[in-house]
Amino acid sequence: MQRILFIINPVSGTKRKEKLLGVIHDVFKGSKLEYHIEYTEYAGHAKEIANNAVENGFDCIVAVGGDGSVNEVGSALVGKNCTLGIIPCGSGNGLARSLKISMNARKALFQIVKEKTMDIDTLQLNELFFINVAGLGFDAQVAHLFKKQDKRGLLSYMKAMLISYSRFKPIEISYKIEDETFQEKVFLMSFANSEQYGNNAYIAPLASLNDGLIDISILKPFPLFAAPGIVLSLVSKRIHKSKYFVGHLVSEIEIETSGSTEIHIDGEAVNVDNFMKVGVQTEKLRMICGF
Numbered sequence: 001m002q003r004i005l006f007i008i009n010p011v012s013g014t015k016r017k018e019k020l021l022g023v024i025h026d027v028f029k030g031s032k033l034e035y036h037i038e039y040t041e042y043a044g045h046a047k048e049i050a051n052n053a054v055e056n057g058f059d060c061i062v063a064v065g066g067d068g069s070v071n072e073v074g075s076a077l078v079g080k081n082c083t084l085g086i087i088p089c090g091s092g093n094g095l096a097r098s099l100k101i102s103m104n105a106r107k108a109l110f111q112i113v114k115e116k117t118m119d120i121d122t123l124q125l126n127e128l129f130f131i132n133v134a135g136l137g138f139d140a141q142v143a144h145l146f147k148k149q150d151k152r153g154l155l156s157y158m159k160a161m162l163i164s165y166s167r168f169k170p171i172e173i174s175y176k177i178e179d180e181t182f183q184e185k186v187f188l189m190s191f192a193n194s195e196q197y198g199n200n201a202y203i204a205p206l207a208s209l210n211d212g213l214i215d216i217s218i219l220k221p222f223p224l225f226a227a228p229g230i231v232l233s234l235v236s237k238r239i240h241k242s243k244y245f246v247g248h249l250v251s252e253i254e255i256e257t258s259g260s261t262e263i264h265i266d267g268e269a270v271n272v273d274n275f276m277k278v279g280v281q282t283e284k285l286r287m288i289c290g291f
Contacts, residue, residue, distance in 0.1 A: 001059040001083070001115055004028075004035045007046050007073055009065030012090050012152070020064065020087070020105055027109040040069070050076035058082060060288070062112060066090015067132055067198065071266040075129040078122050079283035085112045086288065091152050092198020092267060095132040098209065099194075100290035111290050118291070119284040120209040123193055125276055128265050131285060133197055133204075134278070136255075136263045137188030137219075138168050143264035154199060170221040171261075176254040184246070189255070190217040191278045195237075198267065204247075205237040212280055216248040252279040 006024060008017055021037070028035050036058075040046045050061050050073045062085035063073040070086055077084050087108050088096040099118075102108045125134050146160040170185045190197075192204035192215040204215035222230060222244045233239040240247055255276040263270050 001033060003058045004033055004060045004062060004085075004112070005049075005053045005058045006035065006037045006062045006064055006087070007040060007049050007053075007069070008037060009040045009046065009063075009069040009089070012065035012069055017064070017089065020089075023106050024109065027106065027113070031113075033113075040065075044072065046072035047076045054080050054082050060085055060112065062087055062288075064089055067092060067094055067266040068268045070095055071130060071132075071268065074122070074131050074285055074287075078129070078281070078285050083115075083117055083286045083288060090198070090267075091146075091154060091157055092201075094196050094198035094267070095194055097198065097200065098132070098196055099287060101288070102290060112288050116289055116291065117286050118210065118289045119286050121193055121212060122281045122283060122285050123191065123214060123278065124281055125191065125263070125265065125278045126272060128270065128272075129281075130191075130193070130265045132194050132266045133190055133192045134263060134265045135188055135190035135203075136173075136257070136261055136276075137171050137186050138164060139188050139190065139197065139203075140262045140264045140269070141168055143267055144262050144269040147269045157199075165227075172258060174256045177248055177250050177252075184218060185221060187219040187221050187244075188217075189219075191215075191253070192217055201234045202237045203234065203239060205240055210284070213249050213251055214253065214278060214280060216250060216253060218246040218248075220244045220246065252277070254278075 038049050053061050060083040063070045064087040086096045086101050123130050141164045142160045149156045175182050190203045192207045195204050195207045196202045204217045207215040233242050257274045
């Protein structure tokens with residue numbers, strides 16, 4: 001790498017970014033690497049900045065933010081001769097954790113300097129790009145409620161989860177894999193590229209980032225007394241062993257619901273129509289990793 005651009009989302013997560021500038025300067029001072037820093041100002045701005053950076057010959061673009069920021073920057077780099085790095089500053093940092101990127105900014109910067117990379121799969125839900133996890137049901141409802149919160153961070157996310165759980169009603173869906181159609185009432189349905197949502201909540205413990213397949217994780221409705229066990233199985237990488245879990249490993253899936261549906265794309269709240277097609281894209285994304 002010769003030229004690196006840091007794209008900083010100033011409002012992601014709860015971490016203040018002022019100290020980060022000093023850490024970046026400290027790590028890269030005396031280095032032969034040329035580095036630049038830009039800040040996002042509105043939704044979609046990170047993708048615009050990244051597109052311009054690719055055209056201007058940057059070798060590595062670093063998303064400083066959460067999974068939403070990583071999604072934006074990554075969507076501009078798919079299939080390009082440009083590497084995506086992450087300085088995790090979001091509320092969950094699911095993809096960064098799955099790539100073994102340090103949650104410590106200084107250590108994450110040194111991982112970038114080491115230039116260890118891997119090519120990962122990229123996915124699409126209808127026309128929406130994602131690289132970590134998308135889904136419908138309970139987790140999507142939490143994402144929509146979390147979006148309305150004044151504060152970010154884990155505590156606000158937990159609050160959104162508790163409120164959503166008290167209001168949630170299971171969703172009737174129909175989904176098709178190859179020539180087989182399934183009818184299911186679901187608590188949630190996730191389309192996973194990596195193993196986790198974030199904060200070490202493993203919705204797809206067996207997922208691989210570069211196997212060319214989507215891990216479909218379905219949680220069927222469960223009684224209240226089973227909730228603590230479900231939570232424990234998420235953090236202990238055993239959710240796939242739950243009797244309420246249904247899993248599929250596919251390259252493509254089609255889903256129908258009864259009406260307009262709340263979903264999340266890499267944790268970002270989105271609404272779609274009642275038909276969804278999810279598949280693996282042919283082009284991959286080169287990413288800094290900590291393996």
